[in-house]
Amino acid sequence: DEVVSATPTYFQMAYEATANGASVIYVPVDENYVIDLDGISQAITPDTKLISLVNPNNPLPTCVHKTNMDAFINSLPSGIVVVVDEAYHHYIHTPDYGSCIRYVAEGLPVIVVRTFSKAYGLAGARIGYSAASSQYTNQIASSQMFGMVSNLGQAAAQAALNDTQHVIDTVTLNDQAKEILQDGFTNLGLDYIPSETNFIMFDTGTNASWVASELASKGFQVRTGWGMPQHIRVSTGLLEEMNEFIVALGEILGQDCRERKTPP
Incomplete structure (x- = not known):
């Protein structure tokens, strides 16, 4: 199985994919330091199972605009899941940005992951959440390790959500x-x-x-x-x-x- 990812980007998804026996294909960002969605599309093979995107990206602090993301998501072959890390979504002011959670609501094969480590200020709690259809959340839950999230972390996250x-x-x-x-x-x-x-x-x-x-x-x-x-x-x-x-x-x-x- 293959995972396609931009580079440079946050390493964790590629690390986990490699640790689980998958190959990772890296696609360089474009001349504006933005994730090259056309390049990622061209890198897809019959073995591609997952595409990993960080939007806004890290360490390059750029984001993919909504119109480009729409075209990309709607052009993907069947059988590919897109995981989008939106750790920095609170900081965006670009008018043409749109969270990929909208694709989840539309039933598309997209998983959005977010963290409480940035704008919420809970880096030490190591807690986050995902938005996905039950098809994917059930698979994730079946492989989840016991005790991954502490009671303290859950309480802190609930308080953070209420402190807008x-x-x-x-x-x-x-x-x-x-x-x-x-x-x-x-x-x-x-x-x-x-x-x-x-x-x-x-x-x-x-x-x-x-x-x-x-x-x-x-x-x-x-x-x-x-x-x-x-x-x-x-x-x-x-x-x-x-x-x-x-x-x-x-x-x-x-x-x-x-x-x-x-x-x-």
Whole structure:
């Protein structure tokens, strides 16, 4: 059996597929860093059983628009299930985005998974949920391990669902933090990928691992990798932290990063 997935993307689905004996076919994102749905369609073979999508994506903070997703879902051969991870759906402001839960309501072979780890702030609880037809939920339940979700996690999730103001406040703070980062990158002459999540990927113009090490020495933890040697992913935080991050980045690369320092 085969699973088709974009790359780079969140690794967990591909990891689980490989652990269970399936092969994973990776399709690179397009020139705009968006999941290449046409490429994924072309990668489908008679052995393809599942397509894994993360929308918005991670570590690339882009999303697939509703019109493109509609065309993709409706063009798939029968016998293929699409799993869509919508961990970052709260942060989206793109008008042409639509949750894939609508496909579940229409009876299409789509499973949507979400987490309480992002906007709800329950990363330590390790809890989430899925939306799918009974055909798939029954199969999932039959293979579920005992004790996967704790009573504490369930109670926290129920409380989080009732606290809608917290989500509103979190998204508002995230928008403000992203604006600080984006303005800072622009002022420093750095390119970045417009974000529909709670993190931004930006181009350092130099060795990202070196920049990350220098940032760590100043108290900032960022992520590098994914076959993008000049890019860094930075998550949003408190507004004062974002301002301090931009100052630190300018000190490392030079105030005008068009004349960047080079790693020793």
